[in-house]
Amino acid sequence: MEPQLLHDVTDAVATVVIDHPAKRNAMTAAMWAALPPLLDRLAADPGVRALVLTGAGGTFCAGADISTLRGSSATAQGLAVAAEEALAAFPKPTLAVIRGHCVGGGAQLAAACDLRFAERGALFGVTPAKLGIVYAASSTRRLVALVGPAAAKYLLFSGELIDTERALRTGMVDEVLPDAELTKRVAEFTAILASRSQLTQASAKEFADGRTDRDAHWTEQARGSGETAEGVSAFLERRAPRFTWTTTG
Structure with missing residues (x-):
């Protein structure tokens, strides 16, 4: 089968699957290029309320498929950074579900998600030093924000892989579970x-990611949304709330 990005939407959750098992789900140039427009379509779907990114089989993503990225390293890196930025900008919560190797471009994509849940035994690495690549400034800043400067330097300077225990300790992942429990969780x-x-999620995501120019926008959105009234009513009536505000509205 050709390397591809699979996707479906079930129960308001979009799942995007990196599918290139012959090369441990390494991302080809075409796959990097296909991710931003796919994310745009899913973001515009009012039926999507969260997104999961994962890999086919027992591997998340082993990085970039170097055989498809010959020629200009700047062009190849540009495709990867554009995909990473599109994922980081997705307006709804994103969760990377990680099994096996999460290396190079795979770690880049995982870091761009809001949260990361991993199978115990997964391995993580940021490997540009093995290829003589200058890691993009935006990707470096995102990694530093996620794991801190010392851990980011360890990963970037060495290119060494770390296990889930260390990844959890540094903040690279948020939860680690046995494989038998990961799918259920x-x-x-x-x-x-x-x-x-x-409304809460979208505003919190922007604020947590450092936006400082949208306070008035979110105040206005909250004023006309009815979300707080619904939340309070549901609490007092002891029922599940029915929130209707969407990021596409």
């Missing part, structure tokens, strides 16, 4: 995300 957690207020 992801289903439970994404159901929680899908049930919560998108």
Whole structure:
């Protein structure tokens, strides 16, 4: 089968699957280029309330498929950074579900997600030093924000792989579970995300990611949304809230 990005939407959760098992789900140039428009379509779908990114089989993503990226390294890196930025800008909660190797471009994509759940035994690495690549400034800043400067330097300087215990300790991942429990936990957690207020999530995502120019926008959105009234009513009536504000509205 040709390397591809698979996707579906079930119960308000979009799942994007990196599918290139012959090369441990390494991203080809075409796959990097296909990710931003796919994310645009899913972001515009009012039926999507959260997004999961994962890999086919037992591997998340082993990085870039170097055989498809010959020629200008700047062009190849540009495709990867554009995909990373599109993922980081996705307006709804994103969760990387990681099994096996999460290396190079795979770690770049995982870091661009809001949260990361991993199978115990997964391995993580940021490997530009093995190829003589200057890691993009935006990607470096995102990694530093995620794991701190010392851990980011360890990963970038050495290119060494770290296990899930160290990844959890540094903040590279948020939860680590046995494989038998990971699928169930992801289903439970994404159901929680899908049930919560998108208004709260979208505003919190921008604020947490450092936006400082949108306070007035979110105040106005909250004023006309009815989200707080619904949340309070649901609490007092002891029922599940029915939040209706969407990022596409």
